Amino acid sequence: MPLPRIGVVIVTMGTRPRELEELLASVEMQDAPAEQVVLVGNSTPLSDVKVAENVTKVPLEVNLGCPGGRNVGLEMLRDSGRVDVVIELDDDGLLIHPDTFRRVRQLFASDPRLGIVGFRVADEHGRTERRWVPRLRTDDPMRRGLVTAFLGGGHALSMPMLKETGLWAGEFFFGHEESDLAWRALDEGWKILYEPELVLQHPATSPARHAAHYRFTARNRVWLARRRLPALLIPLYLGVWIFLTMARIGSLTGLRAWWGGFIEGVRKPCGPRKPMRWRTVWRMTRLGRPPLV
Structure with a gap:
């Protein structure tokens, strides 16, 4: 069975140029390259952003919010027919391990009912905040397992799952869109896995x-x-x-x-x-x- 093909969606408002440049570089350094990367500019032209050949820039005239912007990228990847799993990343995040995409491919290849994989989010010191652990008991952020929620900052979504559940709730604009998608996925019988070995470095800012x-x-x-x-x-x-x-x-x-x-x-x-x-x-x-x- 062939390994799933990876696509990436990143949404930005153009307010973090340095962080975005570093994130795009960390995507390019992956030892299992993505088939396609979509960079969506929420109300920003992206004219000053330098990208690799496999990155498609999609500047939007209006700010559709986080879920609305992600839907633009997801629709492009879905319609291309070239992607089986989509990784979505915050524009101020950073992939610190070059084998992240390869591990994601292996996880989805091993279980056809795996719908969502949540990354562990950690700050630059390796600390994972309480609110970043997708379970009620948060004493051990390294505990792997099936959960009912995932973080929007770094995760992977099955394209077959999305075709069944639908995309993000764009009308939410910001907040709880992850819960809406997670509940739909669980209700359709898909699994959500929290995998702490997949790390997205992210500054410890308050929502x-x-x-x-x-x-x-x-x-x-x-x-x-x-x-x-x-x-x-x-x-x-x-x-x-x-x-x-x-x-x-x-x-x-x-x-x-x-x-x-x-x-x-x-x-x-x-x-x-x-x-x-x-x-x-x-x-x-x-x-x-x-x-x-």
Whole structure:
């Protein structure tokens, strides 16, 4: 059986030119080269970005957000028919090992129902923050295994899975789009593997650095519940997160933004509703993270 062909999607707003240059160089140094790399510029012309021959630049006139920009790259790779697995990377990340793509190919070749592989994200000192571990028990970031979530900064997606589940929820713009895709994948019977040996180096920045973080986080969490949860679980899920948020956010400005986003999530359309099956709820519970937290 031939090894899967790798494609890469990177989305940038053009605000991190040095980091992007280093990331592209780390992609080129891989000992199993990608078939095609798509660099999507969210509201940026990419005119000053130098790329290798296998990199296609796609400048967009408007900012489609992270999931919307990724969808542009995914659609290009899907329509080309040349890619079986897509690796998506943050533009301020860095691949520190030259065998990352080769390992990804081997993982997907070994299991046809593997849908998503999540990388371990670590800072320049090799430390993995608590929020970067995709399970509730985060004491050991080196524990490999099947999980219910993955990080958007560095991951690999099966193209056959994407053809079955659909692409990213572009309307989310920023935040929780990974959970939406992960829940769809699990509901269709695909596996999500956390592989800590696949490392994306990433600065230890706070997600709250984005101006609209609290608003998008609240709005999209409500949309996620409305789109994917059985009706019985929606108030339980949102109740848990209201409690956790009130305990965590210490600023009045942050709380106002969060509640504004929450109300927006309740009032505005969230896209098509397709709640997960109860067997998926049970599967996620057995994997250590029921769809409540």
